[in-house]
Amino acid sequence: xGLYFSRELESGATISVWEITETEEELMNLSSVPHDELExxxxxxxxxxxxxxxxxxxxxxxxxxGKVYLGxxxxxRPFLQNSLIEISISHTGRYVCVLTHPDDSVGVxxxxxxxxxxxxxxxxxxxxxxxxxxxxxxxxxxxxxxxVKEAVYKRMSLTEVDFARQINVKKFSPREEGEIDxxxxxxxxxxEEFEVKYEIFENHILxxxxx
Numbered sequence: 001x002g003l004y005f006s007r008e009l010e011s012g013a014t015i016s017v018w019e020i021t022e023t024e025e026e027l028m029n030l031s032s033v034p035h036d037e038l039e040x041x042x043x044x045x046x047x048x049x050x051x052x053x054x055x056x057x058x059x060x061x062x063x064x065x066g067k068v069y070l071g072x073x074x075x076x077r078p079f080l081q082n083s084l085i086e087i088s089i090s091h092t093g094r095y096v097c098v099l100t101h102p103d104d105s106v107g108v109x110x111x112x113x114x115x116x117x118x119x120x121x122x123x124x125x126x127x128x129x130x131x132x133x134x135x136x137x138x139x140x141x142x143x144x145x146x147x148v149k150e151a152v153y154k155r156m157s158l159t160e161v162d163f164a165r166q167i168n169v170k171k172f173s174p175r176e177e178g179e180i181d182x183x184x185x186x187x188x189x190x191x192e193e194f195e196v197k198y199e200i201f202e203n204h205i206l207x208x209x210x211x
Contacts, residue, residue, distance in 0.1 A: 002030075003062050004095065011210040013101040015108065018059040020051055020094055027054035032061055034069055052091040059098050077157045088154050088208075095204060104211040107155030109147045113203045117142035124149055124163035132171045141174045147207040148180055148196045155194075155209045156184060176200050182209075 006016035022030065024047060031054045033041060044050050060068055069081035078089050088099045088108040099108035120142045121130055134141045149167045161167065168183040177199035184192045198207040 003059070006063065009210065011101065011104070013099055013104070013106060013208075013210045014063070015097065015099050015206075015208055016059060016063055017095050017097045017110070017206070018055050018062075020055045020096065022051075022055075024051050024054065027051055027058055030054075030061070031057035032067065033057050034067065037070065048093060052093075052096055055096045056089055056091065056098065059096055063098065063100070073157070075157060075159050077154065088151075090150075090154075092204065094202075097206060099208050099210075101210055105155050105157070106208070106210050107151040107153065108206070108208040109150035109154065110204055110206050111143055111147045111150075113140065113143055113200070113205060115143070117146055120146045124167075126164045126168065129164075129169055134174060137174050143205050144172075144174055144180075144198060144207070145169055147205045148182060148198060151196055151207040151209045152182055152184055152194060 002018060004017040004019040006014060008014050041050060041053055044053065060070065068083055071079050071081045073079060078087055080087055086101045086104060086106050088106045090097045090108050090110045092110055092112045095110055097108050097110045099106045117139050125145060129145060148169055149163050152167050153161055166185045168185060170181040172178065172180050180196045180198065182194045182196050184194065194209055196207055196209045198205060
């Protein structure tokens with residue numbers, strides 16, 4: 001399939017999704033992996049993980065005219081070594097997603113709704129968030145909470161974040177798409193407020209934050 005969609009957002013960010021239907025060999029031919037990334041790729045034992053990484057590289061090649069070099073900070077946050085453009089990356093077995101912005105910090109997450117999200121409840125939700133869960137759409141509601149929190153976590157680029165205590169998702173009703181107010185509570189008590197957008201497509205949820 002290759003590029004599933006790419007669109008510019010009102011914020012000036014670009015969000016792009018690649019559907020992985022190619023073989024590993026086909027992705028290798030599409031990706032033009034730089035030498036330093038290739039060495040790291042070849043020691044990756046999981047074929048599925050190699051395909052995800054190759055699909056990310058193929059998507060980057062689709063989005064940028066020249067070759068870009070991908071690096072990672074110590075906390076795992078990706079960055080472009082030869083560009084000041086901000087970037088966030090997420091992947092599932094079927095899709096990879098890249099969110100970019102010329103200046104602002106970004107965070108993106110994509111999840112398959114075929115997954116059981118019951119473990120998320122105790123792991124990542126506050127008592128208030130658990131109380132607000134929909135009984136009829138519980139797994140979907142949990143999935144949206146998790147994806148939204150993951151997007152905020154990636155945008156913040158911090159380590160040792162307590163999802164239940166530090167990322168506060170305001171009450172919302174699960175829909176096909178929407179905007180959710182979120183608070184990030186720093187360990188010193190200061191609070192940052194964000195608006196996270198999400199949409200559901202092909203039984204997957206995509207959540208993103210810009211700024």
